[in-house]
Amino acid sequence: MFLQLKNTTIGYLTPLIEGVETSLDLGDICLLIGNNGVGKTTLIKSILHQISTLKGEIFLNDKNIKNLSNKEIAEQIAVVFSKSPIPANYTLTDLISLGKYIHYPYYFELSTSDKIHVEEIIESLKLTQYRNFPLNQLSDGNLQKAFIGRALAQNSPLIILDEPTTHLDEENKIIILKLLRNLAKDHHKLILFSSHDWRLSKEFADKIWIINEGKLDAGITEDILLKHDELLNPQLFKINKEFFPPQISAPDLHKEMLYSFLQKNFSKNLSVYKFEFKEGFWVISANNFQQKCTSFEDISKLMQNLH
Structure with a gap:
């Protein structure tokens, strides 16, 4: 297994998720879901070793992340957060190309094959007309797609995305989700992404990690959904105290x-x-x-x- 969490407790000073025992392999696409504040982003940052685990171990390609340098982790994991700093004076092409430089010293020029790959990513994201736009002139949705493009350009075996469909309309959400599934299946990448649009996202995910009441439940998408009835059945919210339903x-x-x-x-x-x-x-x-x-x-x- 490429990513393994062994009896892991996630949190800052106090636990948010306890006793995590799960794994994912190359070719998997996994949807991470849970309410706000349950620890989704904290879990992602723990896998990136930006936050230390409170207990247990996380292994990346059979190596304990505690023993890996930041550069080694970056070579193995590309990441897109829901909110990322916007580099000043960069065009869309500059930002996506930036993903390539993890593999080179900063003063290197990109190779012809690198530049072709960047153009292919821009085309696959339907951003061709914006390739030379400054980032500050892009819509929120196109900017989000550009950051996803940077992660794709990095060409790492594991891609982690925190709310990648934020700011996107339905058509662009499907473009991104199809692209992620293609990367997992045709290019043997491991994709882990969180989303509030889980009803759409589940159609593209093989597995689900759901965080609920301090625990992480993991498994095949359909198995997890059938175990968690609250996900499939609409909730009837009573907002009017004087209303008594039929x-x-x-x-x-x-x-x-x-x-x-x-x-x-x-x-x-x-x-x-x-x-x-x-x-x-x-x-x-x-x-x-x-x-x-x-x-x-x-x-x-x-x-x-x-x-």
């Missing part, structure tokens, strides 16, 4: 939409009613009353007439 029998998405609609529009006790979604219709019933509605607009009119 009984709702419907698919999860329809149930969530109805609950949201009723709570926003009716501050009253609806617990005597039952709403069932059948064959594209809502059937509302109470005692001897029953009515069909085809839309939320119909439901709104009905409930106003009943109250």
